[in-house]
Amino acid sequence: MTSDNTPVLTIRDYSLAYRVPAGKIEVLKGIDLTVHRGEIVGLVGESGSGKSSLASAIMRYLPGNAEENAGEIRLGETDLRAQSQRAMADIRGRRISMVFQDPATSLNPTLRLGEQLAEVLIRHQGLSKDQAWREGEARLAHVGLKTPAEMMRRFPHEVSGGEKQRVVITTAFACNPELIIFDEPTTALDVITARQILDLFGALQAETGVASLYISHDLALLSQTARRVAVLEKGTIVEEGETAALFRAPAHPYTRALIDAVPHPEKPLVEAPVGTTAPPLVRIRDVSVHYGRKGLLDTLLRRDFQRVAGNRSITLDIQPGEVLGIVGESGSGKSTLAKAMTGLNAFEGLIEFDGRPLRGLSDMNRSYRRDVQIIFQHPDASLNPRQKISEILARPIKLYGNKDAGTTRDRIVAMLERVRLPASTIDRYPHQLSGGEKQRIAIARAFLSNPRLVICDEITSALDVSVQASVIELLMELHRETGATYVFITHDINLVRQIAHRIAVMYRGDLIEVAPASAIADPDRKPYTRELLAAVTPPASTQRAQPTLS
Amino acid sequence: MSASYILKRIALIFYTLVVVSLLVFAITQILPADAAVMMLGENATADALEALRQQMGLNDPIWLQYLHWAGGVLQGDFGTSLRTGQPVGPALFSALGTSLTLAAFALVFMLLLAIPMGIIAAVRRGKFADLSVSFISYIGVSLPEFVTATLAVVLVADWWKLLPPAGYVPLTQDFWGGLERLILPVIVVSVMMIAHVSRMVRSELVDVMHTDYIRAARLKGLTPRRVLFRHGLRNALLPTITIVALDVGYLLGGVIVVEEIFSIPGIGRSLMSAIQARDLPVIQAGVMIMATTYAVVNFIADVTYAWLDKRIQYD
Numbered sequence: 001m002t003s004d005n006t007p008v009l010t011i012r013d014y015s016l017a018y019r020v021p022a023g024k025i026e027v028l029k030g031i032d033l034t035v036h037r038g039e040i041v042g043l044v045g046e047s048g049s050g051k052s053s054l055a056s057a058i059m060r061y062l063p064g065n066a067e068e069n070a071g072e073i074r075l076g077e078t079d080l081r082a083q084s085q086r087a088m089a090d091i092r093g094r095r096i097s098m099v100f101q102d103p104a105t106s107l108n109p110t111l112r113l114g115e116q117l118a119e120v121l122i123r124h125q126g127l128s129k130d131q132a133w134r135e136g137e138a139r140l141a142h143v144g145l146k147t148p149a150e151m152m153r154r155f156p157h158e159v160s161g162g163e164k165q166r167v168v169i170t171t172a173f174a175c176n177p178e179l180i181i182f183d184e185p186t187t188a189l190d191v192i193t194a195r196q197i198l199d200l201f202g203a204l205q206a207e208t209g210v211a212s213l214y215i216s217h218d219l220a221l222l223s224q225t226a227r228r229v230a231v232l233e234k235g236t237i238v239e240e241g242e243t244a245a246l247f248r249a250p251a252h253p254y255t256r257a258l259i260d261a262v263p264h265p266e267k268p269l270v271e272a273p274v275g276t277t278a279p280p281l282v283r284i285r286d287v288s289v290h291y292g293r294k295g296l297l298d299t300l301l302r303r304d305f306q307r308v309a310g311n312r313s314i315t316l317d318i319q320p321g322e323v324l325g326i327v328g329e330s331g332s333g334k335s336t337l338a339k340a341m342t343g344l345n346a347f348e349g350l351i352e353f354d355g356r357p358l359r360g361l362s363d364m365n366r367s368y369r370r371d372v373q374i375i376f377q378h379p380d381a382s383l384n385p386r387q388k389i390s391e392i393l394a395r396p397i398k399l400y401g402n403k404d405a406g407t408t409r410d411r412i413v414a415m416l417e418r419v420r421l422p423a424s425t426i427d428r429y430p431h432q433l434s435g436g437e438k439q440r441i442a443i444a445r446a447f448l449s450n451p452r453l454v455i456c457d458e459i460t461s462a463l464d465v466s467v468q469a470s471v472i473e474l475l476m477e478l479h480r481e482t483g484a485t486y487v488f489i490t491h492d493i494n495l496v497r498q499i500a501h502r503i504a505v506m507y508r509g510d511l512i513e514v515a516p517a518s519a520i521a522d523p524d525r526k527p528y529t530r531e532l533l534a535a536v537t538p539p540a541s542t543q544r545a546q547p548t549l550s
Numbered sequence: 551m552s553a554s555y556i557l558k559r560i561a562l563i564f565y566t567l568v569v570v571s572l573l574v575f576a577i578t579q580i581l582p583a584d585a586a587v588m589m590l591g592e593n594a595t596a597d598a599l600e601a602l603r604q605q606m607g608l609n610d611p612i613w614l615q616y617l618h619w620a621g622g623v624l625q626g627d628f629g630t631s632l633r634t635g636q637p638v639g640p641a642l643f644s645a646l647g648t649s650l651t652l653a654a655f656a657l658v659f660m661l662l663l664a665i666p667m668g669i670i671a672a673v674r675r676g677k678f679a680d681l682s683v684s685f686i687s688y689i690g691v692s693l694p695e696f697v698t699a700t701l702a703v704v705l706v707a708d709w710w711k712l713l714p715p716a717g718y719v720p721l722t723q724d725f726w727g728g729l730e731r732l733i734l735p736v737i738v739v740s741v742m743m744i745a746h747v748s749r750m751v752r753s754e755l756v757d758v759m760h761t762d763y764i765r766a767a768r769l770k771g772l773t774p775r776r777v778l779f780r781h782g783l784r785n786a787l788l789p790t791i792t793i794v795a796l797d798v799g800y801l802l803g804g805v806i807v808v809e810e811i812f813s814i815p816g817i818g819r820s821l822m823s824a825i826q827a828r829d830l831p832v833i834q835a836g837v838m839i840m841a842t843t844y845a846v847v848n849f850i851a852d853v854t855y856a857w858l859d860k861r862i863q864y865d
Contacts, residue, residue, distance in 0.1 A: 059769055093771030105762035108781050110788075110859050119780075120770050155860045171770065 006076060007034040008178045008211035009058065014071030016050075016057055016235075024067065027053045029235045031071070035179065038209040042226030042243065044219055044258070046464035047435075050235040051215045055181050058213070059098060060088045076178060094124040096179045097172040102188040103164035107156040113167045114152025117174065124175045139170045143200055162193035166200065173204055182214045186221070190329035191491060195535035198225065217464060219262055220494070220537045223247050231255045261469035262539045265497035268517070269476050270323055272501075279355070280317035281453060281485050282341070287314045287349035289336050310336035312509045313349065318453070323479065323486040325500030325517065327493055327532070332506040334489045338455045341487075342374045354452070370400040373446035377458040379438035383430040389416075389441055390426045396448040411448070419444045419474060436467035440474065447478060455487045460495070472499060493536045497521075505529045559852060563845045570841040571623070575616050578830045585830060588632045623838060629831035633824075638835045642820060646802075646839055648718060649809075649816035652739065653801035655732055657794065660740040660747060665790075667744070668751025669783065675756060683748060690745030699738045699811040706734060716813045735812045739805055743797050750793050755786035788859055795851030799844045 016028040027050040035041045045051045056062050058073055060080055073080045075095060083091065100106040107116060117139070118132035127135060133152065140148035143166045156164055165185065172180050185201070186194035202225070205212060216222050222229055223243055230240040231254065239252040250256045289310040311333045318324050326334045340347040343361040351358045353372070358364060376382040383392055393412045401411070413423045419440040430438055439459060446454055456475070460468040476499060479486060490496050496503055496517070503520050505512040505528065513526050521533055586602045587594070603609050607618055622629060628638040671683040707715035719728040758764060759782050767781045768774075806818040817836060824832035 061765070061769060089768075089771045089773060091771065092769050098766075098769050100762060100766055102762065106766040108763040108767065108785070109861060110784055111781070119772060119776070123770070123772055123776075157861045168766075 007036050007074075008076060009033070009035040009213065010072065010074040011054075011058070012072040013069070014057065014073060015069040016053055016062070017067045018063070019065040019067055027235050028057065031235075031237060033213075033230055033237065033240075035211045035213055037178075037211050039228070040205060040212040040214055040226045042222035042229040043213060043215045043232060044217065044222055044229055045232035046217055046258075046466065048234070049232045051232050052183060054232070055098065055183055055213070055215060058179075058181060059092060059096065060085070090124075093120050093177075094175045095177050096181065097175070097177045098181045098183065099165075099168055099172045099185045101184040103161060103168050104156070104188065106168060107164055109156055111155075112152065113154055113156060113159070113164075117152070117167060117171050120171055120174045136170075136174075139174060140167065143170050143204070160193075161189050162196060165189060165193075165197050169197070169200065169204070173208065173210070176208060177210060179211045179213065182212060182216075184216055184218075187216075187218070191493065191532060192329065192535040195537075201225070218537070219247075219258055219465070220539045224537055231258070257466060261466040263469075263472075263492060263495035263498050264539045265494050265521075267498060269472065269499050270479070270501065278320050281320040281322075281354060282316075282318040283350075283352040284314055284316040284318075284337075284341075285350040285352070287337070287340055287347050287351060288312055289333075289340050289345050289347045309509045310345070311340065311347070314511045316504060316511060316514065318485060318487065319501075320452075320485055321483050322502065323488055323500045324514075325496035325503040326487060326489045326506060327491060327496055327503060328506035329491070331508065333509040334506055335457050336509075337506075338374060338457050338487065338489055341455060342372060343369075366400075370449045371452045372455070373449060373451040373453070374455040374457060375439075375442050375446050375459045377461055379430070379435065379442045379462075382442055383438060385430055387429075388426070389428055389430070389433075392430075392441065393426075393445055393448060396445055400449040415444045415448055418447070418478070420470075434467075435463055436471060439463065439471055443471070443474065443478070447482065447484075450482070451484055453485045453487065455489070457489045458491070461490065461492070468495075475499075493533065494539055505532065555856065556853065559849055563849055566845050567838070567842060571620060571838060572616070574834050574837045575619065578834055579612060581828060581830070585632055588828060619834070623835070628835035628838075631824075631829055631832050633827050633829045633832075638831050642817065642832065642835050642839055645815055645817040645820040646843065648720070648814060649802055649805075649818065650843075651721065652732065652735060652805070652809075652814060652816060653798060655736045656739040656743070656801060657797070659736050660743045660797075661794070663740070664744045664747035665751055665787070667748040669755060669778075671748065671752040672755035672759065672786075673778070680752075683752070687745040687749050690741045693741070695738060695742065695805070695807045696811065698741055699735075699808055702734045702738050703811065716811070718812070718814045731812075735808050735814060739801065739808055743800075747790060747793060747797075750790050751786060754789055755782060758782050758786045784858065788855060791851050791855050791858075795848045798847040802840050802843055 011031050011033040014028060014031045015026070017024045017026045031054065033041070033043075033054075043051050043054065057066075057068070058080065060083060062068075068081070075091070078091070078095075080088070080091070107113070114133060114136055117136040118127075118129070121127045121132040121135055122129065125132075137148045137152055140151050145151050145163060145166055151159065151163065151167070159167075169185070182201070186197050189197060198221070204210075214222065214226055226243050228241065229243050229246050230237045231246075231252065232238070233254045239246065239250065239255045246255065247259065250259055291308045291310050314333075314337060326337070328334050336345060339345040341351060343364045346360065349359075353368060356363075356368075358368070390409070390412060393415065394408050397408050397411055401408070406414075409426070412426055416423055416425055421437060421440055421444075425433070425437070425441075430441070433441065442459070460471055463471060472495070475486070478484070488496060488500055497520060500517045502514055503517050504514045505526070507528050512528050515522075515525060515529070519525075520529065523530075525533075585606060585608060586599045590598055590602060607615060610618070619629065626639060628642065630636065631638050631641070634641075667683045667686075671680040674680050703715050706712050713733055714731050715734075717731050719731055721728040759778075764777060764781055767777045772781070803818050803821070805816070806822055808814070809816040809819040817840060821833065821836040821840075823829075824836060
């Protein structure tokens, strides 16, 4: 802080490893990074690249088995590595603060939001309880919360995700720190909420001139927020530069691969639908789903019971061979509809599959279950951790398999080959595979029964961009080979524009509209659709020099 | 927490008690005992027995007998003991008072020790303090009460003559004398509960201290003390409330051995002797009183839980 030229954050030749029984795992290697006042530096990398470890190293919050080299981490003139934990406690929250990925887990569920904000002011600014509370209210009003006094008294579960993240951000800015580390602050939020939080971040950043280290896996987002970007691959910064230049002409192959993996709505990955004269494969007529159950006391008191609507009379046709995307915020009813179609939720109304009417679970017979398969978001939760891949994949074959199509094992190996996994995978357990590999197993399981309809419920959301790209490529290949119909549920609008024929937009249980993917950005779409699309960050590669097409 | 939630819980208590009363009544009907024979003795004449049965309503249909009994219970009349001929209610309520006194002291004593032990074990996880707490806990869990009680009596009362070996004096009568006699039973009863409550506090606290919100609290620069007590402990203690409420049930009915060794006229002991004497009205009343106390304690635990953790709002 002696002069304006001293960077707020200086990291020089810093390496970090974790000691494990089997030896040492190197997580960061020779990191050099500086962040100046008023600057936003993006740190991009996939899971396992070490970006969160770097944040922990700066905060001096490392596990006991961490082993560091002699590298340097300075905050202004202060050598952070020389600070005791007690001294760090004075620095944390006052000179460096942090905003975390998920406001739902980074706020204490049993303390009022006000207390969690005010405690920082009490700790670092020496305010009294009353002063801190009043100051907190003023700060919350400043970040655009309409009823700050009420917000202070609420508990985290009583407010929305966006409101929670506003409180977390207010807390981070509370003591006017020199540096704020943002660790994927919008990843857990909906598109529209994320956009609002980004706008708020931009405004506060401009106002306070704080130095920001913005960690993200989202290149598109960084291309818009950060002035400089550092690309982290396996603990090494492979490329660093001014954002626009870096995206225009990435020098390192890894950066190029990352940029190319970002979904791009202008590059469709699916062939145009064939002229559809065939009757729809699925006809959904006035399907409603309600959550909640009438309690005993309600019945006794003859009280009216208000159930929560998950879906409100959805009517929709799905053509054979089509890829139908369903988009919407969390809570919009996308997954509820998928669950109704697979019999996991009770529903009212009518679903017709291939001309056969279904009014409930009892109508979903064996052949329906074979024809309709669902793949879930988290393969960790949908694959039994105690079963080998051979057992997991033998199930659909035993249930629906064609007796004379070879032995179970042969068919599993053949399927593994189709999903680009080595045959040796068959004798492994799910935990021995990576996230992308596990999701391939889930896809293999769905396709083993030769389904006619495959419902993909946010299946790439938990994956890194490059892994997502390869899983999508696989899905599209299987689509061409099998001609199966897809219902692809996602919140990634850039992605769905790339792979779907038509897109259904849902909002709070209602189907807003269904439009061809190519026409989803048309100006005459419904207001909510326009709002949703406006909130989407355009893909990073749009900043690359595009060959002029006109 | 809404008023409707509390009302719902109270309605549930009544429902539970009705079911318990039906069960108790049904079971006592199956027991091989004829109240008239019990009262008049084996040698009574058939006429005398018949007259008494008429008088006591034993010839009425069972549902009518149940309604008579339940109606009496609602008015505080638990009937007359077959053995002593005295009203059941007053005797049992005094026994309940004794048991609750023991339970209250034991709970307070146990919590005062178990919570700090759990905290120390969690904070010093894997260190000497943690291992010592675990060691003490396992000894507490593995020794049955009759062993600890006998040991306590032999060592403290018999050898060292520090405290009276047994007996019970109501605190209202002689506060210090009564307290002195409560010390040993309270310690014996607490030992087992200390073991599992401190284990519970430890494991919950270890889990809580690994959550994101604790990391966030630390990275806000809060003092370790505030992180532990304000952010961590509160959440870690919530599940303990449920465990403590279950312990009250154990303290009321499960400490017969302790009551026996220390000659404490608690409700467990009264019930035991009633069962031996086939004293039906006392059995029925005893079970009802214990079930009610248990239900009320669990209700208090649920309300406390909902008050501490505002996310619990069933309605």
